[in-house]
Amino acid sequence: MTVNVDPPLVLVADDDPDILDLVRYRLERSGYAVATATDGAEAVRLAGELDPALAVLDVMMPALNGFEATRALRDDPQTARIPVILLTTKAQEEDVQEGFASGADDYLRKPFSPRELSARVQAILGRR
Amino acid sequence: MLEALGIAALTLAVLSTIFLVALVLRRTSVAREERRRLQAERRLRSLALDIVGGEEIDVSGLATEELAILAEVIGRLSRNLSGDARRRISAYFAGTSAFATELRSLGDRRAWRRATAAYRLGDMACDDAVPRLIRSLNDRDADVRSATARSLGRLQAHEATEPLLLSLVVGVVPRAIAFRAILDIGATALPGLHRLARSSDAAVRAGAIELIGWLGDASDAELLVGAMNDSAAEVRARAAGALGRLAEDEGATALTDALDDRIYFVRLHAARALGQVGEREAVPRLLQQAREDRFEAARAAAEAISRIDPQALLAAAELPDAGPHLHEAADLLKA
Numbered sequence: 001m002t003v004n005v006d007p008p009l010v011l012v013a014d015d016d017p018d019i020l021d022l023v024r025y026r027l028e029r030s031g032y033a034v035a036t037a038t039d040g041a042e043a044v045r046l047a048g049e050l051d052p053a054l055a056v057l058d059v060m061m062p063a064l065n066g067f068e069a070t071r072a073l074r075d076d077p078q079t080a081r082i083p084v085i086l087l088t089t090k091a092q093e094e095d096v097q098e099g100f101a102s103g104a105d106d107y108l109r110k111p112f113s114p115r116e117l118s119a120r121v122q123a124i125l126g127r128r
Numbered sequence: 129m130l131e132a133l134g135i136a137a138l139t140l141a142v143l144s145t146i147f148l149v150a151l152v153l154r155r156t157s158v159a160r161e162e163r164r165r166l167q168a169e170r171r172l173r174s175l176a177l178d179i180v181g182g183e184e185i186d187v188s189g190l191a192t193e194e195l196a197i198l199a200e201v202i203g204r205l206s207r208n209l210s211g212d213a214r215r216r217i218s219a220y221f222a223g224t225s226a227f228a229t230e231l232r233s234l235g236d237r238r239a240w241r242r243a244t245a246a247y248r249l250g251d252m253a254c255d256d257a258v259p260r261l262i263r264s265l266n267d268r269d270a271d272v273r274s275a276t277a278r279s280l281g282r283l284q285a286h287e288a289t290e291p292l293l294l295s296l297v298v299g300v301v302p303r304a305i306a307f308r309a310i311l312d313i314g315a316t317a318l319p320g321l322h323r324l325a326r327s328s329d330a331a332v333r334a335g336a337i338e339l340i341g342w343l344g345d346a347s348d349a350e351l352l353v354g355a356m357n358d359s360a361a362e363v364r365a366r367a368a369g370a371l372g373r374l375a376e377d378e379g380a381t382a383l384t385d386a387l388d389d390r391i392y393f394v395r396l397h398a399a400r401a402l403g404q405v406g407e408r409e410a411v412p413r414l415l416q417q418a419r420e421d422r423f424e425a426a427r428a429a430a431e432a433i434s435r436i437d438p439q440a441l442l443a444a445a446e447l448p449d450a451g452p453h454l455h456e457a458a459d460l461l462k463a
Contacts (some may be wrong), residue, residue: 010383016208018205018207018208019208021173021177021205022177022180022205022208022209022213025177025180025181027418041266048322068163084238110208110211111207111208111209111210111214112208112209112211113210113211113213113214114181114211114213114214115182115211115213116207
């Protein structure tokens with residue numbers, strides 16, 4: 001796990017180190033600090049500890065998947081207000097619906113455009 | 129005699145020792161090589177991220193081996209990327225010898241090398257590889273054909289739609305891989321699929337119709353309704369499935385008519401599709417199918433009624449002639 005302390009902090013969780021690096025690279029260049037986790041349980045724990053401005057969660061992760069991690073964040077009053085963007089290779093309509101039902105704010109399909117991800121993070125955080 | 133045996137045993141022991149030492153040396157050398165490679169990869173990773181991120185990077189100072197490792201890292205990153213990042217990867221590889229090397233390797237006599245090249249070319253995101261990759265769909269080796277199909281999908285090569293579908297139909301590429309490749313090509317595959325939906329080969333028509341159901345939209349409903357009258361039952365069944373996925377009202381009449389098809393699996397797919405479309409007017413006919421048809425078709429009809437009109441299902445399940453499928457669907461509804 002790596003933590004940068006410059007605000008605003010974005011928590012990124014994915015079990016694929018390539019994706020973690022790509023997301024971290026783009027978000028850091030867009031002016032965000034980035035904390036990373038490699039599974040859903042670690043993401044939920046870090047969200048409680050670090051109070052990030054936003055979380056980017058992969059759907060298919062060990063320990064807790066993205067839907068379960070989102071629900072866990074929503075169920076905890078301390079983390080309930082953290083916006084969540086889900087990243088997934090699954091593009092079926094029902095997965096999108098489950099993502100939003102679990103409380104996610106946005107949804108990005110892999111393979112993804114780092115620029116688009118950055119734009120969506122900016123849109124949610126209202127930061128220009 | 130004893131002396132000869134002793135010499136033989138000694139020779140065997142010496143040879144075994146030499147073999148063991150060679151094995152240990154080889155293993156150590158491979159491990160050292162792997163460590164060196166991982167170190168180089170870690171060192172070059174930030175460079176790869178910079179290139180993908182659009183930074184102007186001069187790689188002229190890198191050794192050939194480092195360039196090869198850099199190409200592999202960028203190729204791996206490429207698998208997760210789309211949009212401008214992937215275009216930058218394409219631009220990077222177009223200017224390197226790595227692309228030309230992999231293209232050349234498609235003609236290598238070793239199958240594993242051809243398969244690796246086919247796989248890497250998909251990650252390099254260079255459209256110039258498409259014509260050569262399409263030829264590799266006819267490679268004599270199955271792994272090469274599969275890697276090629278996957279890469280044509282990654283490259284979103286719409287001109288590969290027809291050869292990919294033919295590979296799927298003939299079975300030279302596993303169905304899941306060819307199907308996924310065409311889905312990866314996306315909506316730009318549709319014009320090719322429309323042409324293939326009029327093929328004289330029923331298997332090609334069936335494959336094209338199924339894919340139109342996944343990639344198409346409301347404007348394809350008319351074509352799919354037409355396919356419900358195809359002479360091949362497989363095509364009619366796929367058309368029913370496609371109409372269900374598109375969930376267009378336009379197909380409801382054709383789907384209801386298909387409940388009278390003489391082939392049971394067409395009736396099965398029509399019933400499922402009516403459930404997806406939510407066609408209430410088909411409920412009486414679906415109730416009849418749920419009571420009287422063959423197992424799978426009857427079950428599909430009961431499930432469809434459960435989706436369209438749960439109250440009608442519960443009421444029908446109370447009747448003496450309900451049969452096992454309506455009972456089962458009603459039980460699932462109550463659960």
